[in-house]
Amino acid sequence: MPLTLERVPGQEERVVLSMGPQHPSTHGVLRLVLELDGETVVRSIYDIGYLHTGFEKSFEHLTYSQNITLTDRMDYLAPLSNNLGYCLAVEKLLDLEIPAKAQFVRVALTELTRIQSHLVWLGTHAIDIGAMSVFLYCFREREDILRIFEMVSGQRMMTSYFRIGGLALEPPLGWVERVDKFLKKFPDRIDEYEGLLTKNPIWMRRTQGVGRISGDDAVAFGVSGPSLRGSGVKWDVRKSQPYSSYDMFDFEIPTRPEGDVFARYLVRVAEMRESVKIVRQAIDGLPEGPIKADAPHIVMPERESMKTSIEALIYHFKIVTEGFHPPVGEVYHSVESPRGELGFYVVSDGSPRPFRCHVRAPSFANLQALPKLIEGRLIADVVACIGSIDVVLGEIDR
Amino acid sequence: MSGSLALRAAGTEHTYLMNADVEGHPVVKRLRDFSPEVVEDAQLFRDELTVHVPAIRLRQVCEFLRDDKELNFKYLSDVTALDHYPGEPRFETVYHLYSIENNQRLGLKVRLEGDDPRVDSMVQVWPGANAFEREVFDLFGIHFVGHPYLMRIVLPEDWEGHPLRKDYPTEGYR
Numbered sequence: 234m235p236l237t238l239e240r241v242p243g244q245e246e247r248v249v250l251s252m253g254p255q256h257p258s259t260h261g262v263l264r265l266v267l268e269l270d271g272e273t274v275v276r277s278i279y280d281i282g283y284l285h286t287g288f289e290k291s292f293e294h295l296t297y298s299q300n301i302t303l304t305d306r307m308d309y310l311a312p313l314s315n316n317l318g319y320c321l322a323v324e325k326l327l328d329l330e331i332p333a334k335a336q337f338v339r340v341a342l343t344e345l346t347r348i349q350s351h352l353v354w355l356g357t358h359a360i361d362i363g364a365m366s367v368f369l370y371c372f373r374e375r376e377d378i379l380r381i382f383e384m385v386s387g388q389r390m391m392t393s394y395f396r397i398g399g400l401a402l403e404p405p406l407g408w409v410e411r412v413d414k415f416l417k418k419f420p421d422r423i424d425e426y427e428g429l430l431t432k433n434p435i436w437m438r439r440t441q442g443v444g445r446i447s448g449d450d451a452v453a454f455g456v457s458g459p460s461l462r463g464s465g466v467k468w469d470v471r472k473s474q475p476y477s478s479y480d481m482f483d484f485e486i487p488t489r490p491e492g493d494v495f496a497r498y499l500v501r502v503a504e505m506r507e508s509v510k511i512v513r514q515a516i517d518g519l520p521e522g523p524i525k526a527d528a529p530h531i532v533m534p535e536r537e538s539m540k541t542s543i544e545a546l547i548y549h550f551k552i553v554t555e556g557f558h559p560p561v562g563e564v565y566h567s568v569e570s571p572r573g574e575l576g577f578y579v580v581s582d583g584s585p586r587p588f589r590c591h592v593r594a595p596s597f598a599n600l601q602a603l604p605k606l607i608e609g610r611l612i613a614d615v616v617a618c619i620g621s622i623d624v625v626l627g628e629i630d631r
Numbered sequence: 632m633s634g635s636l637a638l639r640a641a642g643t644e645h646t647y648l649m650n651a652d653v654e655g656h657p658v659v660k661r662l663r664d665f666s667p668e669v670v671e672d673a674q675l676f677r678d679e680l681t682v683h684v685p686a687i688r689l690r691q692v693c694e695f696l697r698d699d700k701e702l703n704f705k706y707l708s709d710v711t712a713l714d715h716y717p718g719e720p721r722f723e724t725v726y727h728l729y730s731i732e733n734n735q736r737l738g739l740k741v742r743l744e745g746d747d748p749r750v751d752s753m754v755q756v757w758p759g760a761n762a763f764e765r766e767v768f769d770l771f772g773i774h775f776v777g778h779p780y781l782m783r784i785v786l787p788e789d790w791e792g793h794p795l796r797k798d799y800p801t802e803g804y805r
Contacts, residue, residue: 282785289770290794294801325677452705452731455759468731562676565727565738567708576709576727593709593727601762630785 247275250612254283258361258616261626263600265615272611277604284630292590296556297323298397300590305391307592308628310353313346313382314570315628316395319590321476322566322577323397326559329528333520335399336478341412341515342385342394343477343568344508348419349378350571351501355426358498358620362439367429374422377415384408398532399525409516416513423505430498440495444606444618447492454605455598458573459504460622463497465490470569482511494621501623531557556585565593572596572623594628656680658737661702665695671742681738689741690751696728696737697756704728704737707753710763712771716797721745722773726753743773752778770795 253264262283268276288303295303304319305312317339324331356371379389385404386394394401430436446456448464461468469486471479487503489496525532533552534545551557559581567576573595582588599622606618653659653673658680662670669692671683684692696704709727720742728737741750752775753760764775765784772793775781783790792799 282783282787285785287794290799290801328677453758455707455757455763466731473731473734474736563681564677564679565709565736574708578709578711578725578727580713589711589713591709591711593711597762597766598759601759 252615254280259619260357260624263619263624263626263629265603265619267607267612267615269612272613274607274610274612274615277607277615279600279603281600281626281629284626286631288631289589289591292587294586296585297559297587298552298556300587301396302391302393304592305393306627307594307631308570308572308575308596308625309390310350310625311346311571312390312392313342313394314350314568314575316393317343317477318566318568318570318575318577319579320395320397321568322564322579323559324526325564325566326562326579326581327397327528327531327557328560329398329526329531331399331477331526332523333478334522335524335526337515337519338385338400338404338524339395339477340479340482341512341519342382344511344515345378345381345412347508347571348505348512349375351505352378354501354571354620354623355498358617358623359430359436361616361620362436364430364433364436367426370422370426370429374415374419381408381411381415384411396525396532398528399523403524409519412512412516416509416516419509420506423502423509427502431502437495439617440498440621441491441493443494443610443614444621445491445493446602446606450605451492451602454602456573456602456622457595457598458569458571458623459500460497460573460599460602462486462488463500463621464492470567470574474567476566476568482514484511494617497621558583558585567593570595572625572628573599575628592628592631594631596622596624596626597629600624600629653680658682658702658735661699662692662695665692665699679736679738681740683740683742686741686743686750689739690753690756692739693726693753693756696739702735703730703732704735706731707757707759707763708736710753710760710767712767712773712795714771714795714797716745719745722748722771724750724767724773748773749776750774751776752781754778769793772796 253259254262264280304315352371352375356368359367386392448466538545563580576593578591580589706729713723722743726739769783
């Protein structure tokens with residue numbers, strides 16, 4: 234049964250338009266049902282679920298380590314942020330201490346993920362509003378970041394590089410130099426994007442004053458991340474509840490008071506600059522030491538040690554065939570993904586598989602504000618509003 | 632923190648003996664001041680506070696938590712549920728609240744019986760609960776009384792059963 238808007242009795246009949254799920258500017262498979270009066274949106278509802286694959290059910294039937302691969306596939310534009318959120322939640326459950334080097338590499342890679350995700354957002358958002366060329370600029374730099382991911386993990390997108398207790402592998406030789414080279418050129422590239430958009434009169438008129446939401450409304454709807462900070466609420470999980478040694482880095486939380494599409498654009502662009510600062514500090518101050526926690530019953534042993542040590546061989550066999558047993562309990566851990574508060578609620582009953590693992594997807598909550606943004610606006614603004622809240626349907630439907 | 636926890640010998644597996652630090656927690660104190668019986672029990676695990684609330688008082692407690700000047704839980708992070716099949720009470724709904732001003736998190740839990748799980752909807756308290764409650768309704772079959780639009784959200788409308796229930800097979804019914 235298709236989702237439709239019911240007619241209000243006594244009111245003249247209006248056009249009901251179904252936008253999506255195969256519409257290019259819905260950023261995936263989002264379907265909107267719009268009730269139109271001329272070109273003005275009167276009411277709207279959204280319809281999701283086209284990508285539902287039951288990740289939360291699958292979580293209950295895989296071991297804690299195997300589940301990392303599922304987290305990649307939820308928010309496919311920010312796989313490392315998802316890896317990090319899940320690993321930190323399980324590590325909190327296990328009460329594991331992560332070595333400093335692993336924490337710094339994690340911070341550097343998640344911030345590169347943020348830049349990469351914002352680049353995809355900026356390119357597609359600009360295309361939606363009619364600025365074609367920005368897309369090509371953004372994807373050029375995105376490719377550089379994906380090569381950095383490929384270098385550490387062998388994969389461009391579904392990295393699964395963070396493991397419970399640390400990292401999968403030591404970052405290869407030349408990786409730091411590669412990141413350094415990228416960081417040197419990237420601030421100029423942000424200036425290029427801003428040169429194309431920020432003062433562009435067409436861009437300004439398409440975005441300024443469009444899709445306004447107040448800070449209080451945004452909080453009530455559960456909006457988080459850059460979409461919330463574009464409404465003047467200064468809340469970022471990296472600052473308020475620092476994880477993975479974020480408290481050791483010096484960075485600002487950009488906010489804008491206007492709460493419109495343009496404000497959210499400015500916040501995300503400013504965030505890319507802050508991320509560059511964080512990655513710079515992380516690779517310059519990269520500590521020496523191990524990349525895995527000292528917990529042989531949880532962390533996979535080195536391949537070489539398995540050839541000489543019987544303990545390593547036994548631990549490897551146990552972890553692969555059975556998994557590890559965390560204590561009974563439950564944790565809710567959230568990280569700041571490029572889209573907002575990404576929370577993992579992991580419940581353990583002491584068995585090697587989670588009793589329940591729920592994902593608080595930021596896009597799922599942010600999307601609830603969409604009808605508020607578009608009602609009373611023109612249909613052309615709908616496209617700008619969808620782009621400005623930066624939804625990823627993979628994590629909405631899970 | 633983990634040292635002060637002990638498993639309760641009988642009853643549901645996910646409850647712990649109340650430890651002394653929990654009663655001194657400012658949020659628990661404030662809730663007890665509001666009404667002593669709203670805190671059924673409370674746990675502190677890895678510095679995370681979880682409070683069990685009776686289902687009939689949930690709406691009242693949530694309004695208090697949101698509007699109280701000291702607590703200020705204006706942000707609802709998450710709503711989800713747990714299925715303890717075949718144990719009873721079978722379901723628990725879980726609410727994760729956050730106070731941006733106080734930088735404080737709080738988990739609220741409500742126990743529900745298995746035959747007809749119903750709980751008040753929190754959409755009037757936090758509009759953001761809307762989609763989360765629909766998701767719980769869709770995947771667990773828990774009814775939220777007073778929800779403005781309680782429909783399936785991720786599954787098709789003609790889907791049978793609620794997949795996140797523990798008695799629903801992972802591979803589905805064939």
